[in-house]
Amino acid sequence: MDIAAQSIEGGFADSVFNAQTVFRAVMDAMARPGSVQPLSALARPPAPLSATAGAVALALCDNDTPLWLDPALHASAAVISWLGFHSGAPLANTPADAHFAFVATPAEMMALDGFSQGTQDYPDRSTTLILQVSDFTSGAPLRLEGPGIETSATIAPAQMPRHFTEQWKQNNKRFPRGVDIILATSEGLACLPRTTRIKTMEA
Amino acid sequence: MYVAVKGGEAAIANAHSLLADRRRGDRSVPALRLDQIVEQLALGVDRVMSEGSLYDRELAALAIVQARGDMIEAIFLVRAYRTTLPRFGYSKPIDTGTMRVERRVSATYKDLPGGQLLGPTFDYTHRLLDPELAASADVAEPLQREAEAQAMPRVSAILAREGLIEPDGEMPQDHVPGDITREPLEFPMARDIRLQALSRGDEGFLLALGYSTQRGYARNHPFVGEIRIGEVELELDVPELPFAAPLGTVRVTECQMVNQFKGSAKAPPQFTRGYGLVFGQSERKAMAMALCDRALRASELGEDIVAAAQDEEFVISHSDNVQATGFVEHLKLPHYVDFQAELDLVRRMRAEYEARENPAKAEEKREAAE
Amino acid sequence: MRGQEARDQAERKAAMATLAQSSGDDIVRLWNEASLPSQAELLRGPETGLVTLRGRIGGGGAPFNVGEATVTRATVRLPSGQVGHCYALGRDKQKAKLAAIADALWQDPARRAEVETSLIAPLRSALTTAQEKRRAETAATKVDFFTMVRGED
Numbered sequence: 001m002d003i004a005a006q007s008i009e010g011g012f013a014d015s016v017f018n019a020q021t022v023f024r025a026v027m028d029a030m031a032r033p034g035s036v037q038p039l040s041a042l043a044r045p046p047a048p049l050s051a052t053a054g055a056v057a058l059a060l061c062d063n064d065t066p067l068w069l070d071p072a073l074h075a076s077a078a079v080i081s082w083l084g085f086h087s088g089a090p091l092a093n094t095p096a097d098a099h100f101a102f103v104a105t106p107a108e109m110m111a112l113d114g115f116s117q118g119t120q121d122y123p124d125r126s127t128t129l130i131l132q133v134s135d136f137t138s139g140a141p142l143r144l145e146g147p148g149i150e151t152s153a154t155i156a157p158a159q160m161p162r163h164f165t166e167q168w169k170q171n172n173k174r175f176p177r178g179v180d181i182i183l184a185t186s187e188g189l190a191c192l193p194r195t196t197r198i199k200t201m202e203a
Numbered sequence: 204m205y206v207a208v209k210g211g212e213a214a215i216a217n218a219h220s221l222l223a224d225r226r227r228g229d230r231s232v233p234a235l236r237l238d239q240i241v242e243q244l245a246l247g248v249d250r251v252m253s254e255g256s257l258y259d260r261e262l263a264a265l266a267i268v269q270a271r272g273d274m275i276e277a278i279f280l281v282r283a284y285r286t287t288l289p290r291f292g293y294s295k296p297i298d299t300g301t302m303r304v305e306r307r308v309s310a311t312y313k314d315l316p317g318g319q320l321l322g323p324t325f326d327y328t329h330r331l332l333d334p335e336l337a338a339s340a341d342v343a344e345p346l347q348r349e350a351e352a353q354a355m356p357r358v359s360a361i362l363a364r365e366g367l368i369e370p371d372g373e374m375p376q377d378h379v380p381g382d383i384t385r386e387p388l389e390f391p392m393a394r395d396i397r398l399q400a401l402s403r404g405d406e407g408f409l410l411a412l413g414y415s416t417q418r419g420y421a422r423n424h425p426f427v428g429e430i431r432i433g434e435v436e437l438e439l440d441v442p443e444l445p446f447a448a449p450l451g452t453v454r455v456t457e458c459q460m461v462n463q464f465k466g467s468a469k470a471p472p473q474f475t476r477g478y479g480l481v482f483g484q485s486e487r488k489a490m491a492m493a494l495c496d497r498a499l500r501a502s503e504l505g506e507d508i509v510a511a512a513q514d515e516e517f518v519i520s521h522s523d524n525v526q527a528t529g530f531v532e533h534l535k536l537p538h539y540v541d542f543q544a545e546l547d548l549v550r551r552m553r554a555e556y557e558a559r560e561n562p563a564k565a566e567e568k569r570e571a572a573e
Numbered sequence: 574m575r576g577q578e579a580r581d582q583a584e585r586k587a588a589m590a591t592l593a594q595s596s597g598d599d600i601v602r603l604w605n606e607a608s609l610p611s612q613a614e615l616l617r618g619p620e621t622g623l624v625t626l627r628g629r630i631g632g633g634g635a636p637f638n639v640g641e642a643t644v645t646r647a648t649v650r651l652p653s654g655q656v657g658h659c660y661a662l663g664r665d666k667q668k669a670k671l672a673a674i675a676d677a678l679w680q681d682p683a684r685r686a687e688v689e690t691s692l693i694a695p696l697r698s699a700l701t702t703a704q705e706k707r708r709a710e711t712a713a714t715k716v717d718f719f720t721m722v723r724g725e726d
Binding site for chain 2: 582583585586589590593594620621622623624625626627628629630631632633634635636637638639640641642643644646648658660661662663664704705706707708709710711712713714715716718
Binding site for chain 1: 616617620648650656
C-alpha cells in the first residue's frame with residue numbers, strides 16, 4: 001500500500017501549465033547552454049528521484065519514450081511505479097534503447113557512449129540524459145563554448161561523471177550524433193546540448 | 204518555390220464565414236444533430252473512423268458536418284485532432300474469435316459452425332430507390348429469433364484442421380509491432396506495418412487495386428473464407444492495476460480472404476490468405492484490404508511481381524488519402540514565382556525552337572523587335 | 574486466501590468493464606438515485622488520450638496496430654483512503670470520474686454490496702438486455718439451407 005500510495009501522489013497539480021513551465025525551462029536552458037533556469041518543485045516524486053528530475057520526466061516523457069534508470073533509481077520500486085503511473089513511459093531494456101535516462105548518482109554512471117547516439121539519418125533518436133547534481137557551483141568548473149553562448153559560460157556542477165571532459169570531447173566528435181544532457185538541482189536546471197564544447201581550463 | 208506574400212487576410216476571413224453560412228444552408232431547415240448522423244449515416248461515420256484512424260463516433264460525425272459531407276476532408280480533420288492527444292498505450296490484441304457477431308458469412312463453407320448470419324446487409328436488396336425513406340415512414344422493429352449458444356470459430360481454424368491452409372501470419376519471436384504513426388515508412392516493410400497502413404488506407408484506392416487483382420493483374424484466385432462484423436472487447440495493460448483495464452467494446456469488420464496457391468520455390472501448394480481488419484461496419488474496405496494484403500505478399504511467397512497491386516512501395520505510398528489530398532491540393536496554392544520561372548524557360552525554349560525550325564522568320568522577328 | 578484474491582480481482586474487473594461499457598447518462602442517473610457519495614480527491618485526470626488498438630494477423634497471428642481510439646481515464650482517492658481507477662472508451666470525463674469513484678467504493682468492504690446492487694447490477698442487466706436483443710435480431714437473419722432434390726432415383 002505504501003508503494004502504491006507513493007506512486008500515485010506527487011504528480012503535477014496542473015498538468016498542462018506545469019508541463020509547459022518545465023518545457024519552457026528546458027528549452028531556454030538548451031538554447032543557452034550553461035545558463036541556470038530556476039524551477040520550483042512542481043512534482044514530488046519518491047526518493048531518490050529529485051523534484052526537478054521528476055518534473056522533467058513528467059513534462060517530457062510518455063508512453064512512446066522508453067526510460068533507463070541508473071541502479072540507484074532502479075532499486076526503488078516506488079520510483080519505477082511513480083514514473084509508470086504519471087508519465088506512462090515504459091522502462092527500456094538496454095541503455096541504447098532509452099529515449100531518456102535518469103541518473104541519481106552521475107559519479108558512478110556508465111560511459112556516455114553506452115547510450116543511444118542516434119543515427120546519421122535521425123540524430124534526434126539519441127538518448128537525453130537527466131543527471132541529478134547537488135549544485136552548479138561546488139564542482140570542477142566547466143568553461144563552455146558553442147552555439148547559444150556569446151563568448152563563454154562557466155558552470156561547476158557536482159558530482160559529474162568520471163572523466164567527463166574527455167567523454168564530452170568524444171561526444172562532440174560524434175556530431176551530428178551524440179547525447180544531450182540536462183543537469184538538475186533542487187533550484188533548477190542547466191543543459192549541455194551536444195553542440196556545446198568544454199574548453200579545457202589551464203591551471 | 205514558396206514566396207511570402209502578404210495580403211488576402213480579409214478575403215480569407217470572409218471566405219471562412221461564407222463557408223460557415225453555406226455549411227448551415229437554408230435556416231428554415233433544421234440543423235443536423237450529431238446523434239442523427241451517428242445513428243442514420245452510421246457507415247459514413249465508420250468510414251471516417253477507419254480512414255481517420257480514430258475510433259470515436261461523435262468526433263467522426265462532427266467531422267462529417269464540419270466538412271459538409273466531404274469524406275476526405277472529414278478524415279483529414281479527424282487525423283489532425285488525433286495528433287493533439289497523448290497516447291496512453293497499446294491495447295492487448297483484440298480476439299475476433301470471441302466477437303459478439305452481428306454479421307458473419309462465408310463463401311467457402313455452407314454449413315459452418317455458428318451458421319451464416321446475414322445481419323444488416325445491402326446484399327440481396329434490389330437497389331431500387333425507396334421513396335418511403337424520403338417520406339420518413341415508420342420502420343418496423345426487426346424480427347427476433349432465439350439465438351443458439353454455439354461457438355463461432357473463425358473459418359481459417361476449420362481449414363487449418365486439414366493442413367491445407369497456411370497458419371495465421373506469424374512474425375519473428377522478438378518482433379515489436381511497427382507503428383507508422385511513430386516511425387517513417389521504410390521499404391521493404393514487414394507485413395504488420397503494411398496492414399496498419401492498409402487499415403487506414405483509402406477505400407476507393409484499395410478497392411480499385413483489389414479489383415485489378417481479380418481482373419488478371421496479379422491474379423490470386425480469392426474466396427471470401429469469412430467476413431464477420433461485430434463488437435469485441437478492448438483491454439489495456441496499465442501499471443496501476445493487477446489486471447488489464449477493460450475499456451469497453453468496439454465494432455470491427457474482419458475479412459479472411461482465402462487464395463488458391465500453386466506453390467513456388469518458397470512454399471508448397473496450399474491455400475494462402477489475405478487479411479482485412481477495419482473499424483466499424485466497413486465490409487467493402489475489409490475485403491479490399493484483404494485482397495491487397497495477399498497481393499503484397501508476392502515476394503514473401505516467391506511470386507513474380509508483375510502488377511501494381513503487388514508493388515509495396517506503390518501501394519503503401521499512395522494509399523493514404525490525407526497525404527494524397529495534401530499533395531494534390533497544394534497545387535492550387537500560390538506558385539506565382541515557380542510559374543514565372545517556368546514561363547521564362549518555355550519562352551526561351553520556344554524562341555530556340557523557332558530559330559531552329561524557321562531561321563529566316565526568327566531573324567525577321569528579331570529585326571522587327573529592334 | 575489466494576483463491577479469494579483472484580475472485581475479488583475478477584469481480585472488480587467485471588465491475589470496471591460494466592462501468593466502461595455503460596453510458597455516462599445511465600451512470601449519473603443510477604448514482605443520483607442511490608445517493609452514492611461523489612466526494613473524492615482527483616489524483617489524475619479525468620483526461621482524454623489515445624489507445625492504439627491492436628489486432629492479430631489472420632485473426633490469431635502476430636499483433637499489428639490497427640488504429641487509435643479515444644479513451645478517458647481518471648484516478649481518485651476517497652476520504653477513507655481507497656484509490657479507484659477508470660479507463661473507458663470515449664471522451665466522457667464525468668463518466669470517468671464517477672466510474673473511478675465507483676471502483677474506489679467497490680474496494681471498501683463496507684460499500685461493495687451497495688455499489689454492486691444499486692449501480693453495477695442495474696447497469697449490467699441493461700447491457701445484457703441490449704446484447705440479447707441484438708443477438709436475437711441477428712439470429713433471425715441466419716440462413717437455413719435446405720436442399721432441393723432434383724430428378725428421381
